[in-house]
Amino acid sequence: MNRRDLLNAPVKPMELKSKMTVNQLIQQFDNAGSFGAGRLATACDVFENMVRDEKCTIFLALAGAVVPAGLRYIIADLIRKRLIDALVSTGANMIHDLIEAFGGHHYKGQWFIDDFFLYKYHINRIYDIFVPEEDFVKADKILIEMFDEIAKEKQGEVLSTNELMRLIGSRLENPKSIVRAAYETSVPIFLPAMRDSEFAYIHIVHKERSKNDKTLSVDSFKEASEMVALARKSERLGMVVIGGGVPRNAVQHATLMADKGLDYAVIITTDRPEYGGLSGSTPEETISWGKLKKKAGKVMVIGDAMIIFPLTVAAVLERLGKDFQRKGNP
Amino acid sequence: MNRRDLLNAPVKPMELKSKMTVNQLIQQFDNAGSFGAGRLATACDVFENMVRDEKCTIFLALAGAVVPAGLRYIIADLIRKRLIDALVSTGANMIHDLIEAFGGHHYKGQWFIDDFFLYKYHINRIYDIFVPEEDFVKADKILIEMFDEIAKEKQGEVLSTNELMRLIGSRLENPKSIVRAAYETSVPIFLPAMRDSEFAYIHIVHKERSKNDKTLSVDSFKEASEMVALARKSERLGMVVIGGGVPRNAVQHATLMADKGLDYAVIITTDRPEYGGLSGSTPEETISWGKLKKKAGKVMVIGDAMIIFPLTVAAVLERLGKDFQRKGNP
């Protein structure tokens, strides 16, 4: 590498104008190409490439309270357009999707409030979102009944989390629900830590009122095999991460167990590498494990997913055009 | 509250001297009482109070790669002294404990290195730690055999993660192992996302070579019931969190499902509240859900757990005295 090669791409200062589209703004970010703006522009490119690759199976790994905070329709829409082929989520995000599917709501609140006061009012707080207890209770009630019904149907058959989510999805009506959209499009939903959510409470109540042989049984490892099988039959693999944690790790590990490795990775996180946790680990680190290919399109954008993810999706939707519909994989 | 009440505790500047003990330093932090120093001093007090409360069941929630990074003996020691009564961990931390229990190692490495070079050398990187592939392979081999053996013994009985960890613990010899220490002291180990780790690979290989009726079966929800039962029969509940994520949420949710709420909480994290994720949520937010009591001793220390946790434990061990042995709960 000689000196000239290092100095061949000048930073072009951004120029703004009134009524720019989102993608026009992203193109200015690309012109500047520095710090977060550069990374975000790259994220749009990598996501676009992933989506335009007809042989790529795309996983969305979802952690953090982004569904209650307002990403629900975006994710359902990505599923319906098949811009993602599989969803790997925390249990909680699906619970919050279901709360809204059953008519409940999340409310704009404030973080600077006396939490004991909220507690007495039966209002649960997620930073600046309020979730009234009754909306949880309503969802619990419906889901316990679904669990009873599914258990009866399945007669002791051991399910994977994905199979259970499909059975729930088939019972929903709300077309804007993520779980419903996934059911209708046959996009799998894997919940590698399903039990770490309101689903655990639902299962406990269901179990306590079931005869033992009629208890719904979810196997811890079954979905791992399903994810590996999915990865094995995919030609190429892509991953979009919101937040990290168990969902990100589960996707990465599946690609390794399938003896493949990701071809594309967009990671949106607020975590950092230096504490050593998986959520903050760089795409580069992932290469050492064989979970990401050396030549993969890859980028990690550090920032609030509630801002970064919609920006990325809006820019890519603009590039794809209004009527873009992906076929889906594998 | 009048003005005088707001101004009654002057910050006393810290004074250092040669050969201070850790707890003497923490007392200087308490004198200053500000920013991180104040929070860390409070964390020592809350942990001390938790431990001195003979009726308190203490959960350690463990996320992040802290076992490979060197907290293994500290945690095993806390278990043996019964300064914790239950461990709720990511699967990966237990895998890394087992890697060392079987004679493998983690190595001091560097983060600033070509990861494809490491990949070709079969070295996996965790920030500045290197884990050679062969140590994973060795652990895999032994654990696959254990899975075969346990499956044969259990004849289709569906296990919880805790039951499986006990069965593994009973087969270990290394006394410094966390899993072994937990077995010997009957401290449960709950792995709410067990499948999101090398255990998934181990299970897949085991399953592929087992007759179907001899496959080890781990139920997703069984450990949740066990945790709730444990919380129900405890008089008081305490939690120490390293990192957050699924382990923290699982503990908090268990206390809620048990209709209790924590009496003590020390949370060590590098995450922040404003992105809305659970790992960064404040102890105060936890009150709104009923997972933490209003009057609980509570503190969140923002910092690297590899520094903050040993500091806290060393100071509290000093306060407790050399021969302190707790009875354990519940």
Place this chain on the structure above:
Amino acid sequence: MNRRDLLNAPVKPMELKSKMTVNQLIQQFDNAGSFGAGRLATACDVFENMVRDEKCTIFLALAGAVVPAGLRYIIADLIRKRLIDALVSTGANMIHDLIEAFGGHHYKGQWFIDDFFLYKYHINRIYDIFVPEEDFVKADKILIEMFDEIAKEKQGEVLSTNELMRLIGSRLENPKSIVRAAYETSVPIFLPAMRDSEFAYIHIVHKERSKNDKTLSVDSFKEASEMVALARKSERLGMVVIGGGVPRNAVQHATLMADKGLDYAVIITTDRPEYGGLSGSTPEETISWGKLKKKAGKVMVIGDAMIIFPLTVAAVLERLGKDFQRKGNP
């Protein structure tokens, strides 16, 4: 406050479509209203209100390497449109504006590179930006001559940083330069830590070759008086902060010394309150000092200014319309 009041504004999930304008996206952020998306939507509102307030003097406080990274034209444009009335900056950001004004460039580079290799090549790195030594040298040369010339003109008169910046601005030709735009529009540029930048080197060389009585003299405190005077004669005061540090503090302190307090504040930072530094302090904390009015429109957006600031400006430009030109204050 009764329960109903807490639950009156449901989070409306965002909806994206192809070819959205930036402000349409921000309106979706406002619909969701949570976490970073909510704060960013508020920032657009506060900045819009500030700009539409004809009696408000708006300070832009500028820290971090955002000029080399590509915000140069945006800031010059804000000055020309008089969406800001005064600039308070680090010295370095003005140096980098001048480097480009004199024909130099910043280059897109990479952060993952051997820095000693760059050093040997005379390339200075700012994260993923490369700045070739020769562009510094060229700017130094021109500025040293300007210093000589100005010193000669001023005959020992002691200048403020603002006076010096005006004298430099008057000598520039590049209309896209921030310093030139400020000169042409009579927008003052205050550099409260001017000496902490290449200006110090320039001054040293200038001084070493000047006769002592012909050395350019810049007074540390003179600009403070000018800022206080400006604040005193303003009816209302607004502040937009990129990054924090000395520029933010200087603005806040000026409003206090003027016995006023800000009416509007938008703070974009990646710092946090809990370490106690000024850059991460909340707008609320600022109220206790009397630097921000209780009823001020205020928000702190945590994120990369290279993303957040252009988003905010683009949305507000869209709201204001293509031909909006502000009169400017005071």
Place this chain on the structure above:
Amino acid sequence: MNRRDLLNAPVKPMELKSKMTVNQLIQQFDNAGSFGAGRLATACDVFENMVRDEKCTIFLALAGAVVPAGLRYIIADLIRKRLIDALVSTGANMIHDLIEAFGGHHYKGQWFIDDFFLYKYHINRIYDIFVPEEDFVKADKILIEMFDEIAKEKQGEVLSTNELMRLIGSRLENPKSIVRAAYETSVPIFLPAMRDSEFAYIHIVHKERSKNDKTLSVDSFKEASEMVALARKSERLGMVVIGGGVPRNAVQHATLMADKGLDYAVIITTDRPEYGGLSGSTPEETISWGKLKKKAGKVMVIGDAMIIFPLTVAAVLERLGKDFQRKGNP
């Protein structure tokens, strides 16, 4: 580099015991050698080497509200022991030293409080510290008088910030004051952004009541020359950074202007590289500029300085022994 070389230093898990000294704990951090623990252990080594190097001039760069928070005596003590040879600080930290030197106090407060309530009570908040207005007023009053007196003495002579701080130091009695300790030991105090602090208010009042020819005049650039001269006559250069910002940059730039470059650097910060600001830039980046030597002992510890700095100092004091007194440089 062959594979064996990458795997030659196993992580040794930490072992804690009751009544460890601080340095014994740091040695356990060194055994583990990973993540923050490894970096902190390295920081102790680099600071020890710097101090034991008899030809090294050591700068302490000080930003953030660490003096009000309780580091005042530690810094004064480092000065008296000559473990630092020059202090480069924000103006505010010196103001808070002087507030206590004049009998004022900072108080332990809470961050979760109504700031308008504090405002009405004339209490200024710095995160969880309260500073009563009257202690500011008292310091202002004394310092205004000192300014009057110094101006009269100096008869229009233009001072550097360091010269002014010495003149203030000579007028103090409190031996625990940083400014006094620096005066007594001839350790210079450079304040590259002096005017960005209460000193500006003090100067304004002083100026308004002075005849113009009797106004104290502080030159912006004079201290830069002094710092360069100091660096030039030093054989080796070391830097300890708390926080970053202008103080860090000023030290680094001085070593560059002196055509040297640092031989040692310990940086304690909570900022990160990826946003491109100076405070978060890595020591490696500093090498590209020639501000840090390639072979320098260097480390960046990410964490709260209120915890990390006292830990580092206490460990090094233990290594140096009780009666260690450094000669000081240059």
